[in-house]
Amino acid sequence: MRARASLRARAAASAAVAVNWASRRAGLGSGTVAGGRAGLVVDPHLVEKLCVGRPVALVSGTNGKTTTTALLAGALGAGLGGGVVTNATGSNMPAGHAAALAAGGRTGPVVLEVDEAYLPAEVASLEPTCAVLLNLSRDQLDRTSEVRMLANRWRVAFAGGAPVDLVANADDPLVVWAAGQAERVHWIGAGLGWRNDAVGCPSCGEQVTFADAFGAGGWSCVCGFARPALEAWLEEAADGGSLACFADGRRLVVDLELPGRFNRANALMAAVAASSMGVGADEALGAMAQVPSVAGRFTVGEIAGSPTRLMLAKNPAGWSELLDLVGGGTAPVVVAINARTADGKDPSWLWDVEFEALAGRTVVATGERARDLAVRLRYAGVDHATVDDPRAAVAFAALEDGRTAAPVEFIGNYTAFHDLLDHAR
Amino acid sequence: MSTGLRIVVVYPDLLGTYGDGGNGLVLARRAEWRGIKASLHQALSADPVPMGDLYCLGGGEDGPQVRAAAALRQDGTLVGAVERGAAVLAVCAGFQIVGTTFPDANGSGRAGLGLLDVSTVKGTGPRAVGEVVADITAAGAGPLPTLSGFENHAGVTRVGPGAEPLATVRRGIGNGGGDASEGAVAGKVLGTYLHGPVLARNPALADLLLGWATGGQLVPLDDHEEAALRQERLAVGRRSPSGMARTRRRISRALRR
């Protein structure tokens, strides 16, 4: 009955394409969101209509959405063939989905990054084959307030909804709570570096106890709420890389262009999602190894004449991953903080980040909220300079450091990262 | 138990939503920089609250706030310490907890610790979220520079006769009762809705608390980075004058009539 896109949906898709085209011509950027909005005005059900009859995967969670979406899209493209439709720009609300679908092919797999708040509605309307649930932690508290409320909304949505294969991070108690009443769940040990939002048991309120640093030993609460049995998990390999280990005995090397344990965990989640959509985990991981950089993250480019590695961290959980990655090195570090609407207007989360790990390095604070950061660094015991302009900050860091071998490590939050990315060559 | 100034961050696992743990760090560092021996304890909710000279309570979500209040009442150490002269900084959910009553997620009143004569009910308007600029009015806080911070709360707090409002908002909502008051103070217990965290943005407030806890005179520190941050934040407060806050207050007053 819904096998073909209706006339109305086709008209809406054309409207979205036309608006995108016009907006690009007018120099309004890629225009994706504007086009998507126009398409949704013509047909509010545009997104679901363009997904009918296709394998659809949704990816959500506080951190790692964009990367996991790109990895999964790469795996499905290699394994299933045909053009994969995906919202690669990170526009993860319905208008962004409409735009990506309208601009892409009408058949073949769909992989969408979904804002956490929109996930329940999209799971209900799109009836996806699978949904990847990465993690839940504090992010933009001035806008979304309570992360537990979000976990509860997910739980309700997955309890009674259409059958969907959930690929869920079993190391995050809030994710386990969210997916706990669903019919089909693949529990994955993807790790959890930041735990401050997970210590209170979502079931009874008592304190959750974690066995060790990366959750390999699991977690439990006195009420019996505990980490479920794993279908797959990561193990450290002798060479510093990671192995994807499966309960059925398979062990696959996870070797990515993208750095960091957290990205290898994202790849494991994507590999299990790919399996649920008919692409073997080994083939999926092989394809993911080819993904060079995602939406500019971890790009090494030249800023003001200095080679610079560009990284994005939006919240304490993201920061704990990146401090893990750059910690122990000696390269100069530039930290850029803005507090625009897309970043969240309250940067008090800076005090949840363990900047103490940067002590002894050349550190430069920059961005529109450089002064908040400078005060935070002062109390963290991290010597630093404050340079308002981010490009000047990179140049200053390279000069101050006096070394040319290692690229400057630039870590910015959302708009600070994207502003600098536009200047990278 | 260690000697020197004992600073206790109370239940960071329940009351640490808005970077409020930073307040404890600011106090400890500012003591150390002056050569005052200080120790910083993170008191998790599963453990007994340690004896301290200066306690910090932060913001938290509804459920954890109810648990924190119940645990602190049962534990009793904090209330006993205040009776023996310990100082308290209570922020946001912590501010509500040290009062007499506060609302749970359903809006029902829960018993607070009664350390500060304030009572909180669920607000009916939109959540108070945004930058705050407030002038100190409390005699008990002495002369202090203008307060700068960020608020994010739904509660409306009334200050009773046993306490005095800490400040008057020039920008922002504060206690939300229509009188433009923000925070409250009585003796050595000080409550506020401001995070930022509040002591990082207002080092003079940190020093007021340190003075209460040590009973001594404090040498000034080089706070030029805090000064630069304050200048920037206070300028933002001036750029959008109090008109909006005033209008909101007028509307909320009219609605209550």
Ligand SMILES: [Zn+2]
């Ligand atoms: Zn429990």
